Amino acid sequence: xxxxxxxxxxxxxGGEVDEFELRRGERLRAVTQHFCGQYLGSRLTFxxxxxxxxxxxxxxxxxxxxxxxxxAGTADEITGLRFTGARLTxxxxxxxxxxxxxxxxxxxxxxxxxxxx
Numbered sequence: 372x373x374x375x376x377x378x379x380x381x382x383x384x385g386g387e388v389d390e391f392e393l394r395r396g397e398r399l400r401a402v403t404q405h406f407c408g409q410y411l412g413s414r415l416t417f418x419x420x421x422x423x424x425x426x427x428x429x430x431x432x433x434x435x436x437x438x439x440x441x442x443a444g445t446a447d448e449i450t451g452l453r454f455t456g457a458r459l460t461x462x463x464x465x466x467x468x469x470x471x472x473x474x475x476x477x478x479x480x481x482x483x484x485x486x487x488x
Contacts, residue, residue, distance in 0.1 A: 391417075391425050398448035398472070403440040404459040407431055415459075420448075446472055 393399065401418035407429075413436050414428040441462040443449050451463030 388427050393419065394421075394423075397421060397423070398467075399443070399450070400448065401440060401442040402449060402452060402459065402462060403438055405434070405436040405438045406458060407433070407436045418442075445469065 398420040399417055400420050403414075403416040403418070405414040405416075407413045413431045413433060414426055417425040417427075419425065439459055441449065441459070443462075443464050444466075446467035446469040447464050448467060449462045450465045452459060453461040453463065
């Protein structure tokens, strides 16, 4: 994920979804799984630094489904997801340096303001 690669989860059932990419300086801060007992659940929600949210939802989503949420620490980022069967049970976390990420975020914000990609 952080290294530019991609991960694939799930098995039979459901379908593929479009990839989404993190923006420059963006971090995966939390992930929530709404679980309905099969496949990967009814929805995976990715909470990104800066407030952006990306959702992958199935056809059987209900806010009443059980859910589990994993969050990274203040300067950390989630770099991988771990499943036991269809249930999200853990995340891989990269411990961060607050100053490093602050500088990267400021540089990214300055670049966006100037019209850089």
